[in-house]
Amino acid sequence: VSSELERHLDGLLLEVPEPEPEVGEAALSRALAALPLPARPSRRRLRLAAVLVACALGLLALAAGSLAAAGALHVSIGGARTYVYKPLSLPHGAAGIAAVVGGRLSVVTRGGFRLQGLPVSAATLSPHAVYVAAGVGHSLVAMRPDGHQAWSQPAAGRVVAIAWAPDGIRIAYVVRDGRRLALHLIWGTGTHDRLLERSVRAVTPSWRADSLAVAYVGAGGKAVVYDIFHGTRAVVPGSPPDVSQVAFAPSGTRLGMLGRGLVVAGPTHLRTRLPIAGIGWFGRTFVTVTRGGSFGPLHTGSVSAFATSGRTFATVVDRGRRVVAGLPHHFAPVLSLPRGARVTSIDVRQ
Amino acid sequence: VREPSDRELVRGARRGDREAAAALFRRYWRDAWRAAYAVTGRRALADDVAADGFERAFAALDRFDERRPFAPWLHRIVANRALDILRSERRLAYEEPLEPSDLRADQPHGDRGLLAAVADLSVERRIVVVLRYGVGMTPKQIAGTLDLPVGTVNSRLARALEDLRETFEVERVE
Numbered sequence: 361v362s363s364e365l366e367r368h369l370d371g372l373l374l375e376v377p378e379p380e381p382e383v384g385e386a387a388l389s390r391a392l393a394a395l396p397l398p399a400r401p402s403r404r405r406l407r408l409a410a411v412l413v414a415c416a417l418g419l420l421a422l423a424a425g426s427l428a429a430a431g432a433l434h435v436s437i438g439g440a441r442t443y444v445y446k447p448l449s450l451p452h453g454a455a456g457i458a459a460v461v462g463g464r465l466s467v468v469t470r471g472g473f474r475l476q477g478l479p480v481s482a483a484t485l486s487p488h489a490v491y492v493a494a495g496v497g498h499s500l501v502a503m504r505p506d507g508h509q510a511w512s513q514p515a516a517g518r519v520v521a522i523a524w525a526p527d528g529i530r531i532a533y534v535v536r537d538g539r540r541l542a543l544h545l546i547w548g549t550g551t552h553d554r555l556l557e558r559s560v561r562a563v564t565p566s567w568r569a570d571s572l573a574v575a576y577v578g579a580g581g582k583a584v585v586y587d588i589f590h591g592t593r594a595v596v597p598g599s600p601p602d603v604s605q606v607a608f609a610p611s612g613t614r615l616g617m618l619g620r621g622l623v624v625a626g627p628t629h630l631r632t633r634l635p636i637a638g639i640g641w642f643g644r645t646f647v648t649v650t651r652g653g654s655f656g657p658l659h660t661g662s663v664s665a666f667a668t669s670g671r672t673f674a675t676v677v678d679r680g681r682r683v684v685a686g687l688p689h690h691f692a693p694v695l696s697l698p699r700g701a702r703v704t705s706i707d708v709r710q
Numbered sequence: 711v712r713e714p715s716d717r718e719l720v721r722g723a724r725r726g727d728r729e730a731a732a733a734l735f736r737r738y739w740r741d742a743w744r745a746a747y748a749v750t751g752r753r754a755l756a757d758d759v760a761a762d763g764f765e766r767a768f769a770a771l772d773r774f775d776e777r778r779p780f781a782p783w784l785h786r787i788v789a790n791r792a793l794d795i796l797r798s799e800r801r802l803a804y805e806e807p808l809e810p811s812d813l814r815a816d817q818p819h820g821d822r823g824l825l826a827a828v829a830d831l832s833v834e835r836r837i838v839v840v841l842r843y844g845v846g847m848t849p850k851q852i853a854g855t856l857d858l859p860v861g862t863v864n865s866r867l868a869r870a871l872e873d874l875r876e877t878f879e880v881e882r883v884e
Contacts, residue, residue: 365875368824369843372748375825376844379743379757387761388735392728394769449762452754692795 389472447476449694451685454672456489457708459683462701467492484522489709493531495519500533502550511550521564527571534562543576566606568613575606575615583617600624609641616646623648640668667706674708716780724771735764742788748840749792751829759795763788785845786855789837796833827877835870838863
């Protein structure tokens with residue numbers, strides 16, 4: 361039996377099915393993006409390059425000065441990638457994940473989009489994680505799956521929060537202009553930018569499932585919903601004070617709000633003394649995550665950031681040392697964090 | 711036209727030649743994915759493990775000793791990635807059952823195939839079986855790949871064969 365068994369085993373992999381072609385293409389893109397840079401040029405070439413770069417920087421500084429003076433300076437990013445720590449992994453079942461750690465953006469998507477270490481102030485993924493939009497310098501920038509810039513929109517200041525609508529048509533973003541924070545809407549194509557609210561709080565807006573309304577936090581700290589179809593805005597009835605997070609359900613019109621000591625989701629109010637790290641939705645189920653507590657089957661330490669999309673979630677565990685993500689019953693580490701690095705945002709898309 | 715050797719492709723990839731890197735990828739992607747599938751038993755995991763393996767291999771090409779063959783080095787990375795994922799999954803997802811294996815759905819004959827029998831082995835035994843019979847490594851190479859003593863590899867292989875033999879005998883009796 362043994363030799364017969366070993367003969368069968370020799371053909372073990374012949375029984376294995378074939379990989380899907382698109383999986384191979386996505387894996388190839390990822391692998392090519394990870395190739396090391398070509399060998400360094402000689403010292404003489406380096407010296408020459410240094411002189412040229414110095415000249416170019418001088419010219420650039422002069423040009424930037426005049427552009428800034430004219431109010432037209434905004435950044436342009438190329439394909440520069442800096443590996444700063446272990447790459448982010450794609451959670452099972454997710455189309456993409458983006459994390460801002462220590463002010464640097466990591467993105468990985470099922471389509472093969474991979475980006476590491478870009479300095480940003482905030483970021484969001486488009487529906488199905490096809491694009492990523494990020495605050496880079498004093499601009500809102502959208503990047504294509506090859507990691508290059510799709511478009512760039514100059515902003516009045518640093519972009520502190522961004523949310524891409526579920527239908528992909530609009531992006532809501534909050535800009536810090538001096539001491540004031542303003543809410544803008546822009547189309548996903550990078551056109552039709554408009555100021556929606558002159559004074560808001562630095563809270564990531566949330567889009568309703570039909571993409572026809574966006575929730576944000578007004579200057580007074582109450583949740584406000586702007587109805588795009590009717591062009592009207594209204595403070596959400598029952599909004600708690602000092603709202604620090606708003607989250608529309610992935611279907612329907614229910615809005616979750618996290619305020620000072622109060623969590624509200626539609627008609628449900630929950631008063632709590634527990635420090636809440638985040639709110640979100642698994643389908644129709646509203647979830648709250650307590651800071652320093654546990655979430656579902658994790659029991660692995662404190663939670664400091666949390667994101668959901670459909671049934672997929674991503675959260676920081678192990679006292680800020682790891683990000684885990686996936687379905688509640690099937691999650692895995694997707695990012696190990698360097699000591700002291702702080703996750704300021706996570707976005708996950710299905 | 712002569713096919714470029716692995717060494718030539720690795721040199722090209724190191725110089726930043728994306729065509730050479732893509733050729734190297736295409737040469738080994740299928741094998742790496744199939745090995746990952748045989749170890750993990752799930753398509754989604756095999757997709758991730760094989761893609762991660764190539765990404766790590768390409769990122770580390772500068773450190774690869776090109777006097778050595780490329781395939782075992784790549785399989786080493788893929789095998790260790792598969793082990794990492796399966797172990798972390800086992801460690802984390804203890805309250806809920808893990809996703810069922812795709813092996814039964816993918817079995818062409820509908821009955822309990824050899825691959826499904828291998829999938830029932832423990833992760834430690836399964837991986838040595840896949841590396842030995844699927845990838846064709848010697849016990850010494852497996853020992854190097856998994857950082858284990860050769861004796862441990864041999865004993866795991868022997869126990870795995872014993873388990874599989876029992877399955878086969880049962881099937882023959884049935």
